[in-house]
Amino acid sequence: MSSWLPVKPLPGLSKREYKDRVGAVRMRLLRLQHDLLQTDTPVLVVFGGVDGGGKHETVNLLNAWLDPRYLSTLAYGEASQEEAERPRMWRFWRDLPVRGRIGLVLSGWYSQPLVEYARHRSDDARFNHQLKQIAQFERMLSDDGALILKFWMHLTARQQHQRLRNLAEDPLTLWQVRPRDWEHLHLYERFVEASQHLLEKTHGKHAQWRVIDGSQEKLRELCVAESLADALEKRLANSVRAATPRFRPSQAKRLAQLDLEQQLDKEEYKTRLAHAQARLLRLQKTAFHCGRSTLLVFEGWDAAGKGGAIRRLIQPLDARQYKLIPIAAPTDEELARHYLWRFWRHLPRAGNLCVFDRSWYGRVLVERIEGFASKTEWVRGYDEINAFEEELTESGIRLLKFWIHISNEEQLARFESRKLDPLK
Amino acid sequence: MSSWLPVKPLPGLSKREYKDRVGAVRMRLLRLQHDLLQTDTPVLVVFGGVDGGGKHETVNLLNAWLDPRYLSTLAYGEASQEEAERPRMWRFWRDLPVRGRIGLVLSGWYSQPLVEYARHRSDDARFNHQLKQIAQFERMLSDDGALILKFWMHLTARQQHQRLRNLAEDPLTLWQVRPRDWEHLHLYERFVEASQHLLEKTHGKHAQWRVIDGSQEKLRELCVAESLADALEKRLANSVRAATPRFRPSQAKRLAQLDLEQQLDKEEYKTRLAHAQARLLRLQKTAFHCGRSTLLVFEGWDAAGKGGAIRRLIQPLDARQYKLIPIAAPTDEELARHYLWRFWRHLPRAGNLCVFDRSWYGRVLVERIEGFASKTEWVRGYDEINAFEEELTESGIRLLKFWIHISNEEQLARFESRKLDPLK
Numbered sequence: 135m136s137s138w139l140p141v142k143p144l145p146g147l148s149k150r151e152y153k154d155r156v157g158a159v160r161m162r163l164l165r166l167q168h169d170l171l172q173t174d175t176p177v178l179v180v181f182g183g184v185d186g187g188g189k190h191e192t193v194n195l196l197n198a199w200l201d202p203r204y205l206s207t208l209a210y211g212e213a214s215q216e217e218a219e220r221p222r223m224w225r226f227w228r229d230l231p232v233r234g235r236i237g238l239v240l241s242g243w244y245s246q247p248l249v250e251y252a253r254h255r256s257d258d259a260r261f262n263h264q265l266k267q268i269a270q271f272e273r274m275l276s277d278d279g280a281l282i283l284k285f286w287m288h289l290t291a292r293q294q295h296q297r298l299r300n301l302a303e304d305p306l307t308l309w310q311v312r313p314r315d316w317e318h319l320h321l322y323e324r325f326v327e328a329s330q331h332l333l334e335k336t337h338g339k340h341a342q343w344r345v346i347d348g349s350q351e352k353l354r355e356l357c358v359a360e361s362l363a364d365a366l367e368k369r370l371a372n373s374v375r376a377a378t379p380r381f382r383p384s385q386a387k388r389l390a391q392l393d394l395e396q397q398l399d400k401e402e403y404k405t406r407l408a409h410a411q412a413r414l415l416r417l418q419k420t421a422f423h424c425g426r427s428t429l430l431v432f433e434g435w436d437a438a439g440k441g442g443a444i445r446r447l448i449q450p451l452d453a454r455q456y457k458l459i460p461i462a463a464p465t466d467e468e469l470a471r472h473y474l475w476r477f478w479r480h481l482p483r484a485g486n487l488c489v490f491d492r493s494w495y496g497r498v499l500v501e502r503i504e505g506f507a508s509k510t511e512w513v514r515g516y517d518e519i520n521a522f523e524e525e526l527t528e529s530g531i532r533l534l535k536f537w538i539h540i541s542n543e544e545q546l547a548r549f550e551s552r553k554l555d556p557l558k
Numbered sequence: 559m560s561s562w563l564p565v566k567p568l569p570g571l572s573k574r575e576y577k578d579r580v581g582a583v584r585m586r587l588l589r590l591q592h593d594l595l596q597t598d599t600p601v602l603v604v605f606g607g608v609d610g611g612g613k614h615e616t617v618n619l620l621n622a623w624l625d626p627r628y629l630s631t632l633a634y635g636e637a638s639q640e641e642a643e644r645p646r647m648w649r650f651w652r653d654l655p656v657r658g659r660i661g662l663v664l665s666g667w668y669s670q671p672l673v674e675y676a677r678h679r680s681d682d683a684r685f686n687h688q689l690k691q692i693a694q695f696e697r698m699l700s701d702d703g704a705l706i707l708k709f710w711m712h713l714t715a716r717q718q719h720q721r722l723r724n725l726a727e728d729p730l731t732l733w734q735v736r737p738r739d740w741e742h743l744h745l746y747e748r749f750v751e752a753s754q755h756l757l758e759k760t761h762g763k764h765a766q767w768r769v770i771d772g773s774q775e776k777l778r779e780l781c782v783a784e785s786l787a788d789a790l791e792k793r794l795a796n797s798v799r800a801a802t803p804r805f806r807p808s809q810a811k812r813l814a815q816l817d818l819e820q821q822l823d824k825e826e827y828k829t830r831l832a833h834a835q836a837r838l839l840r841l842q843k844t845a846f847h848c849g850r851s852t853l854l855v856f857e858g859w860d861a862a863g864k865g866g867a868i869r870r871l872i873q874p875l876d877a878r879q880y881k882l883i884p885i886a887a888p889t890d891e892e893l894a895r896h897y898l899w900r901f902w903r904h905l906p907r908a909g910n911l912c913v914f915d916r917s918w919y920g921r922v923l924v925e926r927i928e929g930f931a932s933k934t935e936w937v938r939g940y941d942e943i944n945a946f947e948e949e950l951t952e953s954g955i956r957l958l959k960f961w962i963h964i965s966n967e968e969q970l971a972r973f974e975s976r977k978l979d980p981l982k
Binding site: 190193194202203204205207209215216238240241309419441444448449450451452453455457458460465466491 | 614617618622625628629630631633638639664843865868869873874875876878881889891915
C-alpha cells in the first residue's frame with residue numbers, strides 16, 4: 135500500500151445503531167479480556183496520529199469499557215532525568231504489561247522520533263534508524279507471543295484546525311491543547327509526509343497499523359473498540375505456532391584456538407593485578423564524572439573462575455558506583471514478560487558500572503541445553519541479543535563481554551577439589 | 559548509656575595476629591553467608607559516623623571478603639527528581655534486600671537528617687521526628703525478621719583533620735574528600751553533639767549501634783567484620799520467636815450504625831454523578847499542575863461494589879495521570895520482602911493519582927482471616943499501617959480511604975445474581 139493518508143471517512147450511523155453496537159462491543163471486550171487472562175499473551179494497543187485525532191478520548195473510553203484491573207495506560211511525557219540516562223527504549227521495556235494483560239500506549243515509542251523529524255531536529259538517516267529499531271522491538275515482543283495493535287488517528291488539516299479550536303473553547307478540554315499543537319498545525323504537510331513514511335516502515339505482519347478517521351468523535355472510538363475485539367477474538371481462537379527455524383552453527387573454533395598452557399609468574403601476577411586495580415579505580419572515577427556507563431558481562435564454564443575474576447575486578451572500585459547482578463533463575467515477575475526484560479530493568483544510571491555474572495547469553499546456553507527455551511526461541515535469541523546490545527552501545531554504554539574458558543580436564547579436576555572444600 | 563562518644567581506642571595487634579584474624583573471619587563470613595541464604599532473614603548493615611572514619615573502606619572490604627553475589631551496596635547521594643517526588647523513605651524501601659541476602663547501607667536514612675540538623679537546616683523538633691520515623695522503620699523491618707546492624711565510625715576532631723589531609727594528598731583517594739567535608743570539620747562539635755543524640759534515640763533492641771574507633775585503619779574493618787560474623791552466628795543459632803501480643807478489638811460499631819436504607823433517585827444520581835465527574839477532572843488537572851499527589855484506597859465486602867465505584871470515579875479522568883493498582887496475591891519478589899514493600903513500590907510521582915483496589919488493609923483482613931499472617935503479624939500490622947500512612951500524608955500525599963459496606967442479605971442476593979451472569 136503506497137498511500138496511507140488521507141483515510142476513508144467512517145460511514146454514518148443512527149443513534150440507535152450506535153447504541154446497539156456499543157453495547158455489543160463492551161460485552162465482547164469484557165468476555166475477551168477475561169479469556170485473555172488465562173493465556174500467555176500480553177497485549178499492547180498503541181495509539182499514534184494527528185493531535186486532536188482522538189487518541190486520549192479513545193484511551194479514556196477503553197479504560198471505562200474494559201475491566202480496569204487488567205488494563206494499564208502507559209503514557210509518556212518528556213523523559214525524566216533517570217529515564218534520559220538510559221537507552222531510549224528503557225522506559226518502554228520497564229512498563230511492559232505482563233502476560234494476559236492489556237497496555238494502552240499513549241505518546242509511546244513513535245512520538246519522539248516523529249516529532250523530532252517533523253520539526254527538523256533529526257534527519258532521514260536517524261529517523262529511519264529509529265523506525266527500524268522500533269520495528270525490531272515490536273518484532274521481539276510479537277515473537278514472544280505479544281499481540282500488538284496500532285491505531286493511527288487521522289484528521290485533515292482543516293479538521294485538525296477546527297478540532298483544536300473546539301478544544302480550546304471548552305474550559306474542560308482546554309488543557310488538552312498545548313502551544314506546541316498550534317505550531318504543529320503549521321507543519322501539517324510535513325507531519326503527514328513523515329507519518330506516511332512511518333506507517334510504511336513499521337507496518338509488519340506482527341504489528342499492523344489501522345488508520346482511523348478521527349473526525350467522527352464517537353464513531354472512531356467504537357471503531358477502535360471493535361477492531362480490538364476482533365483482534366483479540368482472532369488471537370484467542372488461534373494459538374500462534376511459528377515454524378521451527380533452521381540453525382547453522384558457526385564453523386569458527388575460537389575456544390579450541392585458545393592457548394590453555396599460558397603461565398603467569400606469581401610475583402608478576404601480583405604486580406600487574408595491583409597496577410590494573412589502581413587504574414580501574416581511577417577510570418571508574420573519571421567515568422562517573424563524565425556520566426559514561428559501562429556494562430561487563432561474564433560467561434564461561436562452571437568452575438572456570440568467573441567469580442574470582444569478578445571479585446578481583448570490583449575489589450578496588452567504589453562500591454557506590456557499581457552493581458553486581460548475578461543471574462539465576464528468573465522470578466515470576468520476570469517470567470511474565472519477554473526474557474530480555476530482566477536485563478533491561480538493571481541498566482545502570484549514567485556513570486555507573488554494572489557487572490553481570492552470567493547474562494542474556496543464558497538464552498542460547500543453559501536455556502537451550504536444558505530445554506527451557508524452544509528451538510524457535512533460542513535461534514531467534516541471537517538476533518534479539520544483537521539488537522539489544524546494539525541499543526546499549528548506541529546509547530553510549532560501553533559493553534565488554536568476557537568468556538572464561540578452561541579445558542574439560544581442568545573443569546573435572548576443579549569439581550573434584552570443590553567436593554573437598556565445603557565453602558566452594 | 560548516656561555518653562557514646564568519644565569511644566575506646568582499639569587495642570593494638572601484631573601483623574601476624576591481624577593476618578590470622580582476617581583469615582578466620584573471612585572463612586566464617588563466607589560460611590555464615592551461605593547458611594543465611596537458607597533463611598528468611600534479610601540483613602541490613604548500616605554505616606554512619608564521622609567523615610573519614612572509614613565507612614567506604616569498610617564497605618569496600620566487605621564487598622571483597624563476602625560472596626558478592628548475595629550482597630548489595632545501597633548507597634545514596636542527593637535524591638534524584640523521581641526520588642524527591644516521593645516520601646523521604648521511598649528510595650530506602652525500594653532497595654530493601656530480599657530475604658537471605660545482605661545489604662550494606664552507605665549514606666542511608668541517617669545521613670540527611672544528621673547533616674541538615676548539624677548545619678542548622680532543621681530544628682530539634684524536626685530532627686527528633688525524623689529519628690522517630692527511622693526507629694519505626696527499623697522496628698518494622700526487624701519485626702518482619704530482618705537483622706539490622708549499625709556501625710558508627712568515630713574519629714576525634716584532630717584525627718579527622720589528619721585523615722582528610724592524608725586523603726587529599728593521595729591522588730588515588732582525593733576524590734573521597736568533598737569541599738563539604740572541610741566545612742563539616744569546622745562544625746565538628748555540633749556534629750558530635752547531634753550524633754550523640756542520634757545514637758541515643760535510635761539504639762533499640764531490634765537495631766543496636768556499635769561505635770567503632772575509626773582511627774586504626776585496618777583494625778576497624780576487622781572489628782566490623784567480626785561483629786557482623788558474631789551477629790550472624792547468633793541469629794542463625796536462635797530463630798526469633800516473638801510473644802503473641804494481646805489484641806483488644808475496638809468497641810465502636812461504625813458499620814452497624816450505617817443507614818443501609820438510603821435511596822437515590824435515578825435522575826438525581828445521573829445529574830450528581832455527571833457534576834462530580836466534571837469536578838474531578840478539573841481537580842485532577844489542578845493537582846497535576848501543583849504536583850500534589852493523591853492516593854485512594856478502596857476496601858469492602860466482596861460484591862459491595864468497589865469495582866463499579868472505582869470505574870465511575872476514574873472514567874472522566876485523564877488516563878495519563880492516574881494508575882489503578884489492583885491488589886491480588888503477592889508475587890514472589892513481593893513475598894521476599896516486608897509486606898508493605900509492595901505498596902511502597904507503587905507510590906505515584908508528583909501530581910498523580912493512584913487508586914488501590916484493596917490495599918495494605920489486607921494484612922488485618924484477608925491475611926488475618928485466612929491465616930496468611932500470624933496473630934503477631936496482624937496485630938503489629940495496625941501500628942505499621944498507621945506509621946506508613948503518616949509518612950504518606952506527611953510527604954504531602956492526600957490519602958482517602960473508602961469502605962464500601964453492604965448487609966449480609968444484600969451480599970448473598972448479589973452472589974446469587976452473579977451466578978447467572980457469567981461476566982461477573
